[in-house]
Amino acid sequence: MTDKPTPEETPTERLLREALNARASLVTAQSLRQDTPPSRRLRRLRPVLTVTVPLLGLAAAVAIGVVRIDGDQVAKRDDTPPAATLTATPSPSVSPSPSPSPSATTSDSPEAPAATAGTPYTFQKVGLEIPDGWRIAESKDTLRLCLMSPGAPAGATYNQCQPYGVEIAAYDTEVLPNVTWPSEANLDSASGWSHQPFCALWDNPYAPTELGAVRRVGAPQRSVQQINGRTASMTKWQVDCSGKQFTARMWGFHKEQVFVVASGLKAEYEDGLTTILNSLDVSRRGDVLGTGKAGDIKVQFGEPTSTTVDGTETVAFQVTWTNVGQTSYSHVEPVVAGQHDEQEFATPTGPVEERIPTGTLERKDGSSWTALPLRMGTGMDYAGLGRSAAFSLAPGKSRTVTYRMKLTTKDHMASLNMVGQAFLDTSGGSYTKIGDVASYVPIHPHS
Structure with missing residues (x-):
């Protein structure tokens, strides 16, 4: 049966209708059998449609939903490069x-x-x-x-x-x-x-x-x-x-x-x-x-507070030890002391002279205070003074200890250079440092 063109039908519409009819006539009961691949005759007709009427073949395919799924997949895939990138x-x-x-x-x-x-x-x-x-x-x-x-x-x-x-x-x-x-x-x-x-x-x-x-x-x-x-x-x-x-x-x-x-x-x-x-x-x-294990423990001084009573100034401050390495330490000895190198301080009369600061340093252990040397000695004996306050420190963990200094007016200092350090077990006489920082503790100058 051949459909007759309607009066309103354009030549393009007529060609499209005829192409669709030709395509539909190929569908038979034989071609619809299960597990049967398309015939060679069907394959030979494909180039005829695409070459003879390429635009019409594409239009027909869209009209009957042949390429709709593939088209959606392409539209959703982002193949465009980033705009100018970073x-x-x-x-x-x-x-x-x-x-x-x-x-x-x-x-x-x-x-x-x-x-x-x-x-x-x-x-x-x-x-x-x-x-x-x-x-x-x-x-x-x-x-x-x-x-x-x-x-x-x-x-x-x-x-x-x-x-x-x-x-x-x-x-x-x-x-x-x-x-x-x-x-x-x-x-x-x-x-x-x-x-x-x-x-x-x-x-x-x-x-x-x-x-x-x-x-x-x-x-x-x-x-x-x-x-x-x-x-x-x-x-x-x-x-x-x-x-x-x-x-x-x-x-x-x-x-x-x-x-x-x-x-x-x-x-x-x-x-x-x-x-x-x-x-x-x-x-x-x-x-x-290049600090090696000596950089595993970060030592940090907190902000000090100061009070003065009867010419004696008490400066309290906290020091925190933080394990920033990848090793878990079962025994860390905390050490705080004034630096052993001699400092220069101004005297009341004006000249500058080398002076060893006097006074005391104490560490708070629980509810009591433990007396410590205010200054380092020339050797390493001072390092063992943290043995009684040793603690374990896993990676990412911290421990904070409170200290206080008492200085008299004769010291005439604006600050005291300090060090905070961390050592492994020093009981055997060896001093393996795993943390070190130089800092200073500000002191109100005395007249």
């Missing part, structure tokens, strides 16, 4: 992550387009992920990286990382305290945020010109966190800038010398900050300072 300042020490995922490229532009969600990136052997909508604004010295949040102003550069982004620094050598930002000296100090100082206020970031315009509110909050199998110290400060406040936070990996800073970051970008922190992989950094 960009960074060229540097031999900053490289894309070796991953089949889209990796970073280099560019001289200070701006970079937003990264896709979870984009892997490698910086100074630190692996991390760039959250969706964040971008890289890299420092020229190659030791610092800024991950700029989606809310950063257009064109914001590394110098504006605070408060608009998250700053990461990684060092291969020991950096000078109070010179390099961010560093462990900033992390461990009572007010490391004021090293700049800078008011990281989201709506109006600025460097104040008035002395004392930036001040800490309350005591710093410290904690120890485990991130991808590595121990990180974290300090949080609340900061006031002429009546307006922001929160400053810093994380630090002691042996790996990696530091992360977020100051004044808006709460709506906390998820991005969490993504960055949780993705941090510093395992390839290793022991960059």
